[in-house]
Structures are given as structure tokens and as C-alpha cells.
Amino acid sequence: MARKPGFNTLAAHAGELADPHGAVSPPIYQTSTFAFPTVEEGARRAASYSEAFYTRWANPTVRLAEQRVAALEGAEACVLTASGMAAVSVAVLSVVRAGDHVVCAECVYSGTFELFGRVLPRLGIQTTFVDPTDPENYARALRPNTRLVYVETPANPVLAITDIRAVAELSRAAGAVCVADNTFATPYNTQPLALGVDVVVHSATKYLGGHHHLVLGAVAGPASFLPGWREQLRVFGGCADPFSAWLLLTGIQTVGLRVERQNATARALAEFLRRHPRVERVYYPGLADHPGHDVARRQMRGFGGVLSFEVAGGLEAGRRVVERLRWMKLAVSLGGVHSLVTHAASTTHVHVPREERLRAGISDGLIRVAVGIEDPEDLLEDLDQALA
Numbered sequence: 001m002a003r004k005p006g007f008n009t010l011a012a013h014a015g016e017l018a019d020p021h022g023a024v025s026p027p028i029y030q031t032s033t034f035a036f037p038t039v040e041e042g043a044r045r046a047a048s049y050s051e052a053f054y055t056r057w058a059n060p061t062v063r064l065a066e067q068r069v070a071a072l073e074g075a076e077a078c079v080l081t082a083s084g085m086a087a088v089s090v091a092v093l094s095v096v097r098a099g100d101h102v103v104c105a106e107c108v109y110s111g112t113f114e115l116f117g118r119v120l121p122r123l124g125i126q127t128t129f130v131d132p133t134d135p136e137n138y139a140r141a142l143r144p145n146t147r148l149v150y151v152e153t154p155a156n157p158v159l160a161i162t163d164i165r166a167v168a169e170l171s172r173a174a175g176a177v178c179v180a181d182n183t184f185a186t187p188y189n190t191q192p193l194a195l196g197v198d199v200v201v202h203s204a205t206k207y208l209g210g211h212h213h214l215v216l217g218a219v220a221g222p223a224s225f226l227p228g229w230r231e232q233l234r235v236f237g238g239c240a241d242p243f244s245a246w247l248l249l250t251g252i253q254t255v256g257l258r259v260e261r262q263n264a265t266a267r268a269l270a271e272f273l274r275r276h277p278r279v280e281r282v283y284y285p286g287l288a289d290h291p292g293h294d295v296a297r298r299q300m301r302g303f304g305g306v307l308s309f310e311v312a313g314g315l316e317a318g319r320r321v322v323e324r325l326r327w328m329k330l331a332v333s334l335g336g337v338h339s340l341v342t343h344a345a346s347t348t349h350v351h352v353p354r355e356e357r358l359r360a361g362i363s364d365g366l367i368r369v370a371v372g373i374e375d376p377e378d379l380l381e382d383l384d385q386a387l388a
């Protein structure tokens with residue numbers, strides 16, 4: 001019997017797009033609409049939601065990228081969306097109705113936090129936010145009307161780890177749909193569907209695209225969810241455009257290679273920073289003293305490319321370090337070939353009251369590093385000179 005293809009083989013080949021010329025790199029169907037020879041053919045394509053009809057419904061380049069992401073996540077189905085937040089919205093709004101309740105990790109991505117905390121209450125959907133590091137907190141928050149359980153692991157800013165299998169199990173027992181944001185982990189490190197989660201979402205802007213050159217999202221899971229996702233895309237219109245889908249197809253081919261490298265580099269930087277006299281604390285799930293290390297070891301192939309550390313000297317020291325880095329750019333986002341750093345207290349969270357920021361685990365000197373694919377020695381040297 002033929003071997004089941006490995007991750008990198010799927011990343012390069014999965015999906016089908018018939019091309020009469022045999023193009024090895026897939027064609028970009030940069031068109032908003034498609035002509036059909038007969039009325040019947042048009043009606044057939046409209047009903048299929050997967051064949052070329054109108055790009056907000058389906059487009060061959062986008063479709064190929066959807067098949068590729070589905071293969072990497074071990075999913076039956078996938079839809080590509082205009083951004084990661086569009087993916088979160090599609091996954092959530094296709095499930096919840098007015099009167100429903102959601103249980104969500106308190107440290108999810110800020111846009112997701114806003115969706116559950118501020119926008120959905122206006123539609124009659126209430127959310128309980130929990131510390132996700134103990135599955136018991138999810139269990140305690142469940143109500144008879146809980147329809148959705150939301151997980152994101154590892155999560156900002158201290159790379160909090162959620163036991164995916166445990167939370168998925170209790171979600172299933174409660175009759176809820178469990179959605180996991182797998183952006184930080186990537187399907188190379190973790191496959192949430194295999195751990196019992198119902199639906200996976202991605203900011204494909206990050207590791208899947210991998211080059212800081214596109215904004216896209218993806219939702220993956222059982223085919224039974226597909227009509228609901230497609231309805232959201234058709235009605236709210238957050239569909240992916242063909243050119244971005246093509247950029248994703250180009251980038252995703254190397255996701256396994258990049259993430260393998262990023263796992264190793266992040267670990268080396270974490271070890272280096274832990275020994276550095278100007279660093280007070282390092283957060284990386286690959287370190288044995290990280291509170292989520294044991295769970296991470298069970299559910300992750302590698303520990304990811306993001307780490308955080310607290311530089312001694314507080315706000316001013318944090319600001320100086322990120323401004324002095326040479327290779328690591330001061331920019332939000334993560335998952336691309338270039339290393340990026342953020343110092344939340346002086347940039348993304350500068351307008352958040354200090355007490356609130358500290359409650360969220362963002363101390364004055366906390367710096368997040370999202371490693372790229374540069375030579376680890378250069379990144380180590382860069383951090384060393386900036387800390388000096």
C-alpha cells in the first residue's frame with residue numbers, strides 16, 4: 001500500500017487545479033466572474049459553491065489554497081477568508097445565535113477578544129472569559145446554553161498553553177462546538193482536529209503565508225460545517241482574493257521547513273536569554289520551567305517560533321532594547337521569514353492603563369520575539385548587543 005504522504009509533501013502538492021499546460025506553479029485566476037456556456041451550467045456551478053462561478057462564491061486559485069490548508073490540518077473542508085479576523089468571524093457566526101453562550105480563553109488575540117467581549121453581546125450572545133491553563137475553568141463556566149468553546153494555544157503574551165484534548169472533550173460532552181485558533185502553533189506543530197477540536201481557524205497572514213506579504217485567514221473542519229461557512233462568506237463578503245491565495249500557495253510550500261527552523265531558533269534564543277544577566281524572565285513553552293511545558297510536550301511537535309522575555313529596567317529599558325535591534329524589526333505580526341519584536345508597554349498597549357496591562361500579564365519590560373528564518377547566531381548576537 002502507498003505510504004501516507006508526509007507534511008512537507010502535502011504542503012507542496014495537496015489539492016487539484018487542472019491546467020491544460022501542466023503549469024507546476026498554479027495559475028492565478030485573477031477574475032471576479034466566470035462565463036458559462038448554458039443557463040443549466042451556470043445554475044449547476046452556482047449550486048456547487050466550489051466550481052468557478054463568481055469569486056465571492058468560489059475561484060479555482062482560492063479553492064486550491066483551501067484544499068492545501070485542509071490537507072495540512074487533516075480536515076475534510078476549508079474556506080479561505082480575507083483575513084484571520086474574517087476566519088474567526090466566519091467560524092463563530094456560523095455557529096452562534098442570539099441567546100447562546102460562549103466560553104473563551106481570556107488571553108485570545110485582541111480582535112477575537114473584542115468580538116466576544118464587545119460585538120457579540122450587541123447581538124445577544126454572552127461570553128465568559130476564563131484562564132485557559134486549567135481545563136477545569138472551562139468546565140466551571142459551561143452553561144446549558146453554551147454553544148461554543150474557544151481555544152487559542154500558545155497564546156499571548158506569556159505563551160499560555162491550553163490542554164486541547166481536555167477542553168475539546170468537555171466541549172463535546174456539553175454539546176458545544178469547539179473552535180481552536182491554531183495560528184501560533186501551525187499545523188506542523190499541532191493538529192487540533194486530531195485532538196478532538198471541531199473547527200480550526202488561522203490567521204494565514206502569519207506562518208502559513210510566512211513572508212509578511214499577505215493578509216488572509218482560513219477555517220478548516222468537517223464538511224458538514226461548509227454550507228454555514230459559505231453562507232457567511234456570501235452574505236458578509238469576507239472572501240479571499242485570488243492573488244493573495246496564490247501568494248499563500250507559494251508561501252505554504254515551505255511552512256514545514258520554516259517552522260522547523262523557527263522552533264529550533266526560538267528554543268536557542270530562549271536558552272540564551274534565560275542565562276542573560278539583563279533578562280529577568282523568559283516565557284517559552286519549550287523551557288522545562290514554563291507552566292504549560294508538560295501539556296505542550298504532549299500536543300506539540302515543536303514549541304513554536306514565539307517567545308517573550310522581561311528585560312530588567314522596565315519600560316525605558318524595553319523601549320531601548322527594541323529600538324537598538326538590527327535584524328529584528330520593531331513591528332506587529334509574527335510567523336514570517338523576518339524576525340519581529342514588539343514591546344507592548346510602549347507600542348501596542350501604550351494607551352492601555354498600566355494596571356489593566358499588568359493584569360493581562362504584560363509587564364513594563366516585556367518584549368515578544370517572533371523569530372524568522374535568519375541564522376540563529378546573527379539573532380543571538382543582535383539580542384546581545386541590544387541588551388548591552
Ligand SMILES: Cc1ncc(COP(=O)(O)O)c(C=O)c1O
Binds near residue numbers: 083086181202215
Ligand atoms: C492568534 C491570532 N489570531 C487571529 C489574528 C487575526 O489575523 P489577521 O490579522 O490576519 O486578521 C491574529 C493576528 O495577529 C492572531 O495573532
